[in-house]
Amino acid sequence: MKNPREALGDAWGVPKDVSLDLPHMTVSGNKELYIENYKALLSYDSGSIVVGSRKLGIAVTGKNLEIKSIRRDDILITGEILHIEYKI
């Protein structure tokens, strides 16, 4: 069964990231990951970054990962990204 927010959003044609407050991610090859609508940085080292959003955790693993910029609503991760995993 659909979440009422999701159902309402679908009825009005609202994108899921808006209706469900999900993170929106833009990946450029394996070099750059741009996450919007995240909530907090949960853990970070050069091999992995875990970013938390309202419902999901996003774990990024790779090599030489760097947080190029971090702001209230978006975070830009660069480096050699090998793996992106959702943690529900």
Next chain:
Amino acid sequence: MFNKFFKFLKGYVIIRVTGSDAERFINICVRRGIDVGSVKAADGAFILRVSISDLRTLRPIVRKTGVKIHITDRRGAFMMKRLYGKRYAFFAGALFMIIFFAVTAQFIWVVEIDGVYESSEAQIIEILEQNGIKPGSLKSSLPPISEIKNQLINKTGTVAWAWVYIEGACARVEVYEKRLKPETVDKSQPCDIVAACDGFVQRIDIRNGERVVENETAVSAGDVLISGTVPVFKEGYEERYMQVHAEGDIEAVTYHEKTTEQSLYHESRVKTGREKAYYSLEIFGKLFNLFFKEEPDFENADVSDERHELTLPFFGYSGLCLNERRYSEVDVVREPITEEAAALIAQERLEEEIAKELFKNPRLQDRELEWEKINDDTIRVRLKMTFLEDIGTETTINKE
């Protein structure tokens, strides 16, 4: 780009954050609107960039999260001012250089002319100088370029299009010349066809004029082959002649022979790796050698020249140029070659020389190469070539 520039202007510090709650520290910083960036993880610590103005606001967050921060570097205009603030001479020099280049960039110091092959370069230079395109003239005082273009086209007569590009202190003149029409033969002018060189005439096809030489006849240079004086009378009547522009194709066998001497050694140049560079400074078109003596102590050397022009942003070519002349030492290695190989090398040279002597439509019939040894090092090579070619050349008839 602009973001980086403004960050540089504001100034920033690189801090090293250590502690178990380093991620929490970053989260709180972000939530409090502190500009954090370039976060790197290294040896259990985070290295990140924070603007100088936000540095004070970090203290309560540090206390709250229990992390330790350590400033590793300070960067930006603020730091530059702190480092160089009292170096008045440095700033005065920098200011002087900017003013110097700003002023000198207002003048033309070098004039380059491209595309002149047939036209008179001296005339083009003169026209350009009359219009102020010369070293030392003020760029703002130049007449419109289209006017200079018109003068170049009208006064020279051989230029189809031209334009002056002002690139910093350099005026580059691009010239496109007219393609001149091929010379047309004036067929109203009476002429004979004479032999341009000795040969054995095989065939003559006459289009206009009177045959003088029969086929299969040997001729010498200067012999009339087709006469432009044509008889126009019947037998028994008064002799009358008219003069015409003789025309025809002559096919004659010609013999060409050339001799040269050729070494029995082939010389190759192998770089030893030793090099020496001499520099000269070109300041506003004047050349100043930076070395008194420009002769390397190499027995044999290859020379190469290179220009390094100083081009400044906004100003373009500054009028300053460093010329480099590089001498690379070479060993000349002499290797003996066979007489046949030496003869073939000489043959190539002799063929080029003979090719310069040929007339119209030459066709090679025979080639004979022979050589004799003069001494241990040299041979004398003789090349005989037989061609079938048109040896006829027009000669104006003397009307007397």
